[in-house]
Amino acid sequence: MEKHQILFEAKKIRKVFGPTVAVDDVDLTIYAGEVRGLIGENGSGKSTISSIIAGMQKPNSGSMQFKGKTYNPVNMIEGGQLGIGMIVQEKGTVPGITIAQNIFLGSENQFKKYGLINKKAMNQAAKQVLENIGINDVDPNQVIDVLDMQDQKLVEVAKVMNQNPDILIVDETTTALSHRGRDIIYGILERMRKEGKSVVFISHDLQETMEYCDALTVLRDGKLIATVEKEDMEENQIKQYMVGREVSGHYYRADNKASYEDQVILDIDKLTTGKGLLLNFSAQLHKGEILGIGGLSHCGMHELGRAVFGEEHIVTGSVTHVPSGEKIENAQVAVKHQMGYVSKNRDSEALVLTANIRDNIVGAGYDQVSQKFGYISPKDEAEYVNRMVDALDIKCASIDQDVKYLSGGNKQKVVFGKWLGRDSKILILDCPTRGVDIGVKAAMYQLMEDMKAKGASILLISEELTELIGMSDRLIIIKDGKISGEITRGEEMTENNVIELLI
Ligand SMILES: Nc1ncnc2c1ncn2[C@@H]1O[C@H](COP(=O)(O)OP(=O)(O)OP(=O)(O)O)[C@@H](O)[C@H]1O
Ligand SMILES: [Mg+2]
Numbered sequence: 001m002e003k004h005q006i007l008f009e010a011k012k013i014r015k016v017f018g019p020t021v022a023v024d025d026v027d028l029t030i031y032a033g034e035v036r037g038l039i040g041e042n043g044s045g046k047s048t049i050s051s052i053i054a055g056m057q058k059p060n061s062g063s064m065q066f067k068g069k070t071y072n073p074v075n076m077i078e079g080g081q082l083g084i085g086m087i088v089q090e091k092g093t094v095p096g097i098t099i100a101q102n103i104f105l106g107s108e109n110q111f112k113k114y115g116l117i118n119k120k121a122m123n124q125a126a127k128q129v130l131e132n133i134g135i136n137d138v139d140p141n142q143v144i145d146v147l148d149m150q151d152q153k154l155v156e157v158a159k160v161m162n163q164n165p166d167i168l169i170v171d172e173t174t175t176a177l178s179h180r181g182r183d184i185i186y187g188i189l190e191r192m193r194k195e196g197k198s199v200v201f202i203s204h205d206l207q208e209t210m211e212y213c214d215a216l217t218v219l220r221d222g223k224l225i226a227t228v229e230k231e232d233m234e235e236n237q238i239k240q241y242m243v244g245r246e247v248s249g250h251y252y253r254a255d256n257k258a259s260y261e262d263q264v265i266l267d268i269d270k271l272t273t274g275k276g277l278l279l280n281f282s283a284q285l286h287k288g289e290i291l292g293i294g295g296l297s298h299c300g301m302h303e304l305g306r307a308v309f310g311e312e313h314i315v316t317g318s319v320t321h322v323p324s325g326e327k328i329e330n331a332q333v334a335v336k337h338q339m340g341y342v343s344k345n346r347d348s349e350a351l352v353l354t355a356n357i358r359d360n361i362v363g364a365g366y367d368q369v370s371q372k373f374g375y376i377s378p379k380d381e382a383e384y385v386n387r388m389v390d391a392l393d394i395k396c397a398s399i400d401q402d403v404k405y406l407s408g409g410n411k412q413k414v415v416f417g418k419w420l421g422r423d424s425k426i427l428i429l430d431c432p433t434r435g436v437d438i439g440v441k442a443a444m445y446q447l448m449e450d451m452k453a454k455g456a457s458i459l460l461i462s463e464e465l466t467e468l469i470g471m472s473d474r475l476i477i478i479k480d481g482k483i484s485g486e487i488t489r490g491e492e493m494t495e496n497n498v499i500e501l502l503i
Contacts, residue, residue, distance in 0.1 A: 005032040007198050008053070008071075008084075008167055013062035015048050017405070019397050022048040023059070024222035030167065035189050035199040037213035039206070040242055041437040042409030043395035045222040046202050047089050050169045053200070054086035055079025067166070077106055085165035089172045089202075089408045089435075092156045093144050100126035100140035103159045129162045130155070134184050149345050150178050150297060161188065168192055169200040172408055174208065175434050178297030178463070186212060204409070204437055206235060218242055243439055251442050252470025253449055258489040260289035260473050265426060265457045266308065266328075267320040274313030277303045279481040281317070285426070285457045290448065292472030293461040296502060300481040302344055305430040305461045309341040310334045321426075337426065340419025344430040344461075357406070358385045358399040361418050388417035391447070393440055409436045420447060427451065430461045445471060469493055477501035 008030040015023040023045045030036055038046050052059050055073030064071040066082065073079035076086070093102050100119075103126045104111070111122040119141075126140035135154060144152060153176050160168065170189075174182045189212055192199050203209050209216055210233050218225045218241040225241045266285040271278055278300035285291050295301045306312035308319050310330040319328040321337045328334050334341070362381055385399045392413040396406060403414055412435050419427060429448075433441045448458055448471060462468050468475055475487045477498060485501035487493045 005196075006030070007032040007067065009065045010049075010053065011063050011065075013049060013052060013059045013064070015045075015052060015057070015059050017397070021222050023052070025062070026219070026222070026224045028217065028224065030198050030200065032198060033193055033196045034214045035193055035201055035212060037209040037216040038200055038202045038219065039204075039209055039216055039238070040219035040225075041439060042413070042435075043407040044219040044242075046219055047171055047407060048222075049219070050086060050171055050200060050202065051088075053079075053167075054084055054169055055082075056086070056088075080160075080163050080165070083166035084169070085160040085163050085167070086169035087153075087156055087160055087171060087173050091149070091152070093152045095145050097144065098123075098141055099130075099138060099144050099147070099155055102144050102155055103129055103140070103162065105159075130158050133158050133161055133188065148298075148302075150176060150181055153177060154181055154184065157184065157188070165197070167198045167200065169202075171202045172204070172435055174203055175205065175431075180297075204435060206238065206438070210235070210238075220244055239438060242437070252445055252467075256490060258289075258473040260452075260457075261287040261455075263287040264322045266459075267322050268304075268308060269318050269320065271304070271307055271317035271319065272315045273300070273303045273307050274315055275303065276315075277481050278307065278478075281478070281481070281483065283476055283483075285459055287457055288452055288455050289473045290452055290458045290460055290471050292468040292475040293459065293478065294463070294465065294468045294475060294498060294502065295478035295484075297463060299478040301461045301478050302430055304478070305341065305343070305428050305459065308334075308459060309339060309428055311341075338422065338424050339426040339428065340422060340424035341428045342415050342419060342430060342432045344434065354402065354404065356400045356402050357389070357394065357396055357414055358382065360403050360414050361385045361388050361399075388420065391420070392417050392443065409440065412436050413440060416444060416447075420451075424451070424456060426457050426459075428459045428461070431463060432460070433462075433464075433467065465495055465498055469495065469498065479503075 006029055010026065010028040012025045012027060013023055014025050026049055040046055051057050055076045055078055071082065073082060094105060100123045104122055108117055111118045123141045130138055130140065135158065138151065144155065153173060170185060174185055189199050189201065201209065201213055215227055215229050216233065216238060217227045218238065220242060228238060263286060264284045265287050268281060268283045271281045281304060293301045293304060303312050307314055308328065310328045310333055321328055324337060326333060358381065362385060382399065389396065389399060394413045395410050403411060406414065416432060433444055436444065452458065460468065460471060473489050475493060475498065477484050479502065487497060
């Protein structure tokens, strides 16, 4: 690609939070018509610099130029008006109001007539905005809460695109989305490029960034390490830039044969969930087994995870903890039997955002600390939490830091650490590696293997085929709420065979 016209330029951008230098004197130039990938490990500063560019926060020092003029937005609204839009990493919609109200939040006045908002006109316009990005099956007059996390994310995409930005920043959106949602984003990237506009695209999926980006800028510890043009992209080299050392290829489990005990730990029997997304689903989880659950995003697999943990309304069927004979009817029973659950939706289900790292991790691990020591001294507690922080390389100023200030991937690690430390016997993992960088991903897979070796059982729900194939003893594929097939670890467990069951 020929790069001539500079659209945006940042000089020596710096942002510190207490002892943390989140962005360390970064220079960044974005050209018109390019899709620029922004990559780096968790906590390397991607979201921070992006939010500065979008006007959400101010740098401590440095300057920016946009379309040839000094650019210094006071907030995100002004950034948007000037032509820079951002789809944020965490949830960006407002609950309790309609989809249309979300889309036109802050710009409702265009629908005002005689002092009143013309709701009909607003809904009509919202419908059009959604259709513009290819969503035809959503009624904008509904309260946004009826949509699942992924569709809520797409509403955000529609909202930002409606402002017709010259630069669109997509912060780790694709990993939160279903295949359909991802395709919508890829379509937008293509369209922006064709129109001579630019995209800053953040993702931990290196394959994806290499495929869709014209160049990749790598951040490490807040510093800009390198920018690699498409023709020079080489996976190992890029990983090395990200991590700062050579990374080995070993990732998933090395054996190619199912191995688990005969003993059934969980019996899922003819389960149908309230929203009707899961129909008459039966499966058994064995001791020491990693049972993979795959499917397209709306197939019912996320409901399965919640249902097994006792958190989803069940219409018929049951989940039984076989060793005790007890039915898992709510999360208390689940926790009593040393079950843990890592939800895909970490902000609303898995973490107490206003609490610190210590309380989030100890909240779940309480038993273990107290059993061992009889009572919890602050010192024991801190030691225990620090062990989790080390094992998962959670980047934080201290364990007393509020979780809401952690980078996206580091939040995910806290969720994982919460259940890991508890010595869970049964783990339900719903997209556990979402948004975590390659190094930590490898560590998480290793921890899963360790737990399996210790006789724990894992229900691994994932949208990543490579992860499912890499880790599962058995793999069940769900389609439209029903089992479409099952594959046992071995020669048959190939990507092609799985895809055939998926679609
Ligand atoms: N408001 C804040 N208060 C304190 N620390 C913060 C705040 N925002 C970010 N940080 C810290 O700045 C660093 C960079 O965070 P940032 O969110 O930019 O990382 P990231 O590259 O987006 O990571 P991820 O891939 O996990 O999303 C992290 O150490 C983070 O904890
Ligand atoms: Mg981030």
